[in-house]
Amino acid sequence: MSVAEAVALIMFVAVIAYAVLGGADFGSGVWDLLAGGTRRGAPTRRLIDHAIGPVWEANHVWLIFVLVYLWSAFPEAFAALMRTLAIPFWLVGLGIVLRGAGFALRKYSPTLGAARAAGIVFAAASVITPFFLGSIAGTIASGRVGLDTEPLGLSSAFTPASLLGGVLAVCTCTYLAGVLLLSEAHRLGDVGFTDGFRPRVLVAGAVTGAIALAGVFPLRADAPTLADELAGRAAVVVVVSAVAGAVSLELVRRGAYRRARWFAAVAVASIVAGWGIGQYPWVLVDHVTIADAAGGRATLIGLLVATGVAAVLVVPAMITLFVLADSNKVGDLGNPGSSLNK
Amino acid sequence: MSTALVLAQQAASDALLPARNQMALSLGAHIILACFGMAMPAMIFVLHRMGLRGDDVALELAKRWSKVAGVLFAIGAVSGTILSFEMGLLWPRLMEQFGDVIGLAFAFEGISFFTEAIFLGIYVYGWGRLPGRIHSLMLVPMVISGITGSFFIVSVNAWMNAPTGFDIVDGEVVNIDPVAAIFNSAVWLQFLHMFFAAYMVAGFCIAGVYAVGLLKGRRDRHHRLGLLVPLAFALPISLLQPTVGHFAGQRIADDQPIKLAAIEGLAETEERVPTVIGGVYREDTDGEGELVGEIEVPIPGLASFLAQNSFDAEIVGLDAVPEDERPPVNIVRFSFQIMVGIGTALMGLAGWAGWRWWKRRDSFDEATWFLRAIAISGPAAIVAMETGWITTEVGRQPWIVHGIMRTEDAVTDAGWVWLTLSVLIVVYVGMFSAAAMILRSMSQRWRDGEKDLTSPYGPSAFDPIDEHEVVST
Numbered sequence: 001m002s003v004a005e006a007v008a009l010i011m012f013v014a015v016i017a018y019a020v021l022g023g024a025d026f027g028s029g030v031w032d033l034l035a036g037g038t039r040r041g042a043p044t045r046r047l048i049d050h051a052i053g054p055v056w057e058a059n060h061v062w063l064i065f066v067l068v069y070l071w072s073a074f075p076e077a078f079a080a081l082m083r084t085l086a087i088p089f090w091l092v093g094l095g096i097v098l099r100g101a102g103f104a105l106r107k108y109s110p111t112l113g114a115a116r117a118a119g120i121v122f123a124a125a126s127v128i129t130p131f132f133l134g135s136i137a138g139t140i141a142s143g144r145v146g147l148d149t150e151p152l153g154l155s156s157a158f159t160p161a162s163l164l165g166g167v168l169a170v171c172t173c174t175y176l177a178g179v180l181l182l183s184e185a186h187r188l189g190d191v192g193f194t195d196g197f198r199p200r201v202l203v204a205g206a207v208t209g210a211i212a213l214a215g216v217f218p219l220r221a222d223a224p225t226l227a228d229e230l231a232g233r234a235a236v237v238v239v240v241s242a243v244a245g246a247v248s249l250e251l252v253r254r255g256a257y258r259r260a261r262w263f264a265a266v267a268v269a270s271i272v273a274g275w276g277i278g279q280y281p282w283v284l285v286d287h288v289t290i291a292d293a294a295g296g297r298a299t300l301i302g303l304l305v306a307t308g309v310a311a312v313l314v315v316p317a318m319i320t321l322f323v324l325a326d327s328n329k330v331g332d333l334g335n336p337g338s339s340l341n342k
Numbered sequence: 343m344s345t346a347l348v349l350a351q352q353a354a355s356d357a358l359l360p361a362r363n364q365m366a367l368s369l370g371a372h373i374i375l376a377c378f379g380m381a382m383p384a385m386i387f388v389l390h391r392m393g394l395r396g397d398d399v400a401l402e403l404a405k406r407w408s409k410v411a412g413v414l415f416a417i418g419a420v421s422g423t424i425l426s427f428e429m430g431l432l433w434p435r436l437m438e439q440f441g442d443v444i445g446l447a448f449a450f451e452g453i454s455f456f457t458e459a460i461f462l463g464i465y466v467y468g469w470g471r472l473p474g475r476i477h478s479l480m481l482v483p484m485v486i487s488g489i490t491g492s493f494f495i496v497s498v499n500a501w502m503n504a505p506t507g508f509d510i511v512d513g514e515v516v517n518i519d520p521v522a523a524i525f526n527s528a529v530w531l532q533f534l535h536m537f538f539a540a541y542m543v544a545g546f547c548i549a550g551v552y553a554v555g556l557l558k559g560r561r562d563r564h565h566r567l568g569l570l571v572p573l574a575f576a577l578p579i580s581l582l583q584p585t586v587g588h589f590a591g592q593r594i595a596d597d598q599p600i601k602l603a604a605i606e607g608l609a610e611t612e613e614r615v616p617t618v619i620g621g622v623y624r625e626d627t628d629g630e631g632e633l634v635g636e637i638e639v640p641i642p643g644l645a646s647f648l649a650q651n652s653f654d655a656e657i658v659g660l661d662a663v664p665e666d667e668r669p670p671v672n673i674v675r676f677s678f679q680i681m682v683g684i685g686t687a688l689m690g691l692a693g694w695a696g697w698r699w700w701k702r703r704d705s706f707d708e709a710t711w712f713l714r715a716i717a718i719s720g721p722a723a724i725v726a727m728e729t730g731w732i733t734t735e736v737g738r739q740p741w742i743v744h745g746i747m748r749t750e751d752a753v754t755d756a757g758w759v760w761l762t763l764s765v766l767i768v769v770y771v772g773m774f775s776a777a778a779m780i781l782r783s784m785s786q787r788w789r790d791g792e793k794d795l796t797s798p799y800g801p802s803a804f805d806p807i808d809e810h811e812v813v814s815t
């Protein structure tokens with residue numbers, strides 16, 4: 001493996017981490033949007049505050065990590081992407097600002113009206129942002145971005161491949177977050193909530209699976225390079241994803257939420273891994289390979305060193321945060337016995 | 343790096359002006375929040391440790407400040423995320439050419455912010471859950487990563503002022519040495535100056551809130567501590583900041599003489615240059631400039647001495663470069679003078695505080711004028727910091743990478759930057775007003791005796807931040 005390939009691999013691992021961890025955050029926002037009116041939605045919204053409050057900021061640093069590695073390791077490809085897909089990228093950036101600000105400000109809002117306004121901003125941005133992120137992936141996968149491509153407008157998000165990417169991103173985020181919220185409510189002992197919420201998560205899972213299956217057709221037509229490899233080299237991960245997704249659904253149905261979330265996470269991670277394996281060795285599909293795009297060698301080696309530092313400093317800290325959050329050592333509502341419905 | 347090569351001249355893009363404004367707006371807004379992110383953990387740490395020794399008021403303050411920090415951090419983080427997009431969206435040609443030169447600094451910055459965000463999550467949500475001592479130690483990685491994060495990000499900016507770590511051969515950027523790029527000749531002074539600025543901004547702003555409370559007659563221990571702890575950081579640093587600024591100026595004299603000429607408003611290269619204050623710089627159609635209406639400090643050669651340590655030294659004037667390589671002199675000069683004026687005043691404030699403390703050794707409860715001065719010192723420090731950045735950034739123009747790449751050659755050629763700028767203005771105005779409103783209401787609710795600040799969508803079972811330290815295993 002060349003140094004550039006090693007960096008690309010690391011970058012892709014970060015993409016997967018972002019898809020799972022950031023994805024669960026986005027999905028929580030989707031459930032927030034679907035939670036209903038003030039009174040009916042209050043338990044869901046409190047649960048969301050509790051579940052993502054301590055972790056969401058850390059979860060979104062993955063995106064920054066990916067961007068920085070992209071421009072350091074593959075500067076020309078980065079510039080081409082930002083130029084060609086400026087509009088979707090700009091919408092993603094705006095979505096991230098609105099989403100984070102909305103979430104943070106809602107928590108301490110002085111009045112219900114203010115909380116509602118902040119909440120709407122948070123929830124709406126939680127749909128828009130993953131949609132455009134997914135659509136960007138679809139546009140790259142369909143070979144529409146090269147080094148000298150003219151800027152593509154908003155319509156680039158609505159080609160078959162990018163539309164599939166966007167919709168699939170929103171759906172997977174929603175399903176994953178649904179399972180995580182179920183698991184969290186279950187841990188807090190809130191039977192009333194889980195029973196009411198489970199059917200909705202099952203529907204979300206079924207819809208996501210159906211879209212993923214049906215997605216084969218537009219992908220074949222619109223992103224042949226990727227489609228070929230998904231049926232070839234990446235077939236294993238596609239199968240893993242399908243199986244893990246099915247198992248997670250079944251576990252949700254049986255009420256084994258704590259185990260279901262691992263399978264749901266594997267399902268999402270392997271879809272994204274399928275994209276990565278499928279489009280190797282391209283950075284910009286059909287145009288620029290990893291080897292073509294690689295920047296200065298000393299920088300690539302520096303990035304490997306930086307990754308080592310991150311592995312030693314960041315990963316253990318992050319695991320600690322998740323373990324603490326999962327054992328109620330950090331959190332928002334806390335009280336293990338409390339019913340969120342009250 | 344000796345190859346000072348001007349990269350192929352490209353047609354100046356219409357996006358240049360809005361892109362500059364958008365960058366300045368997003369950085370200028372972000373940096374204020376970043377200051378709190380950098381400096382608050384250390385201040386909260388002091389309070390938390392006092393609290394663990396039995397000081398309940400200090401512990402209560404640490405809890406409140408951590409809630410406030412949580413809000414400010416969140417907005418700081420999202421406004422920083424959009425900056426990384428903007429590096430590519432607004433300046434694609436800069437990133438295309440130099441992304442791999444400056445990338446490593448950004449990577450380490452990313453690691454620092456990762457660490458900061460993780461420990462923020464642990465700390466802010468750990469009240470009442472983690473054993474007290476361990477809980478307070480969660481602030482230490484935040485203090486350290488605030489330092490390293492700002493070092494690496496400022497290093498990128500310093501590199502734009504003093505680019506090193508690459509060669510340009512036939513228009514290609516080669517021989518990239520990212521470590522040399524990080525440790526460029528401007529980085530240490532710029533970092534130290536910015537780091538001090540952050541502690542001044544956060545310290546004076548927070549102290550100002552409690553100064554206003556004291557002025558309104560709320561003379562309790564709560565307000566005294568809230569005043570004194572941030573001042574214990576901000577005041578001593580105010581004494582040091584002008585010295586760091588002085589050395590930063592000497593660095594410019596070596597690396598960026600035209601920036602210094604703009605700061606001085608010096609039209610022609612001269613020896614034994616006096617220091618002049620105020621005045622407006624004008625340039626006629628032939629590019630001959632002069633400063634009108636200025637006041638001269640009656641110490642001959644003072645500017646020469648400040649810049650070069652010798653009263654007779656020569657200072658390079660604006661005429662040393664063609665007209666199209668001169669920055670907008672008046673903006674640079676006014677900004678610089680505002681910063682220095684405020685810096686001197688804040689140094690005086692620190693002297694006043696020290697003197698008063700030494701003479702009387704009481705709290706500042708009754709010191710009406712002193713408290714008033716503290717109340718405005720926060721906004722003043724923000725103005726000094728912003729004008730400092732304007733000095734650095736506008737003084738570098740027309741270069742985005744000093745002497746190597748012009749800003750107009752780096753900018754995107756997208757046609758819609760006016761639109762994104764307008765959207766961003768609306769979003770930032772909304773976001774900052776909402777944040778201000780919410781912080782005010784938080785303080786109001788605390789004053790009314792509310793402790794847990796429950797979210798308004800219904801009473802929650804309880805809010806952990808309000809529980810006393812529960813030692814759990």
Ligand code: HDD
Nearest residue numbers: 362365366369370373495498499731732735736741742749
């Ligand atoms: C890469 C790192 C970077 C950093 C850390 C900063 N800047 Fe900067 N700034 C730029 C990168 C940059 C830039 C992208 O390179 C710009 C755009 C045009 C230029 O020459 O520099 C710029 C322009 C720019 C301008 C407009 C100058 C002009 O074109 O007339 C202002 C007023 C500021 N910045 C202010 C700031 C503030 C308040 C900062 C504090 C956070 C700051 N800059 C840090």
Ligand code: HEM
Nearest residue numbers: 064376379380415418419422423425426455459492495536
């Ligand atoms: C081009 C310039 C910049 C970029 C791309 C940038 C990027 C970022 C990003 C992505 C974050 C969010 C990370 C997080 O907190 O989770 C952030 C936060 C921060 N930035 Fe910037 N930044 C820039 C300029 C600066 C400058 C000039 C400073 C000052 C020294 C600075 C200091 C900080 C600090 C201390 C934080 C943490 C703030 C907090 O969490 O409250 N940044 N920055």
Ligand code: HEM
Nearest residue numbers: 532535536539584587588591682685686726727730731734
């Ligand atoms: C009286 C004293 C001061 C002097 C002589 C001084 C001098 C300078 C100089 C020469 C620069 C340009 C550096 C460059 O372009 O590399 C600068 C930049 C700057 N100044 Fe000051 N300064 C003073 C006070 C302050 C104060 C009180 C603050 C804020 C609280 C401040 C904040 C800044 C910032 C943020 C920058 C830009 C970033 C940096 O270089 O770190 N300065 N200052």
